[in-house]
Amino acid sequence: MEAQVTATAKATFFHLRRIKQLVPYLSRPDLATVIHATVTSRLDYCNSLYAGLPLKLPQKLQRVQNAAARLLTGSLPCEHIHPLIFQLHWLPVKYRVRFKVLVLTFKALHGLEPSYLRDRLSRNAPQRASRSINSNTLVVPGPKEVRLASTRARAFSTLAPAWWNALPHETRALQDLISFRRACKTELFRLAFGLEST
Structure with a gap:
């Protein structure tokens, strides 16, 4: 599953970079819709297959979710991610x-x-x-x-x-x-x- 997880992380980071260019033109609800449609949906697709994998693999996908949360909230990389995920009411990847x-x-x-x-x-x-x-x-x-x-x-x-x-x-x-x-x-x-x- 390592190749699958790596490919998913790579594809979703690509979409996040594209979405970042749209940030000045989108309201926060519209930005959330775009992120859910292009990033979250890919993280969730057949994700039951990731159950029981070694921790390092889901962490790759968690980094994608963290980046999406920072993009949506406009937070800085130095800010702790846990409160941001909580604020958005998102379940972390393993959950x-x-x-x-x-x-x-x-x-x-x-x-x-x-x-x-x-x-x-x-x-x-x-x-x-x-x-x-x-x-x-x-x-x-x-x-x-x-x-x-x-x-x-x-x-x-x-x-x-x-x-x-x-x-x-x-x-x-x-x-x-x-x-x-x-x-x-x-x-x-x-x-x-x-x-x-x-």
């Missing part, structure tokens, strides 16, 4: 990847995705009756179920259940996709910026 995997998981569990994704997921069925029987959690497969150690950390069947189970029970219980996306983004935004849960 955007997690968001995409969780949305795919929701869709698979509700029959909105192809069966081959649904087949990779198994709901927890406790042996004895307990409160966890209605917790809507998934089985995280062990090493015997996912044999290749090199791909286990990146496998949808491993990452998706682990990330799904980490969501609050109320979010996992949602049945509507729009409501789930909103609640999921709120939870990931809270995690990304260390906010207290409300």
Whole structure:
């Protein structure tokens, strides 16, 4: 995936340089629209494939998002990026990847995705009756179920259940996709910026 990530970063930086020339002529909302259409959309395209990659690869894409945030806010390179991303209410790249995997998981569990994704997921069925029987959690497969150690950390069947189970029970219980996306983004935004849960 290194070549793919590098190519995406290169293409998006190219677009940012072009957009920079338009800054004097665009209002901030128009500039945001152009950045989302040409940069953010490329960062998000098939980004679930970036799940579980070594940290240095998503960091290449995070640098693109940082540059886009600086361009949109008109901030200087010396300014700390974390408050800018927070101000724009953007999820950092690694959380955007997690968001995409969780949305795919929701869709698979509700029959909105192809069966081959649904087949990779198994709901927890406790042996004895307990409160966890209605917790809507998934089985995280062990090493015997996912044999290749090199791909286990990146496998949808491993990452998706682990990330799904980490969501609050109320979010996992949602049945509507729009409501789930909103609640999921709120939870990931809270995690990304260390906010207290409300």
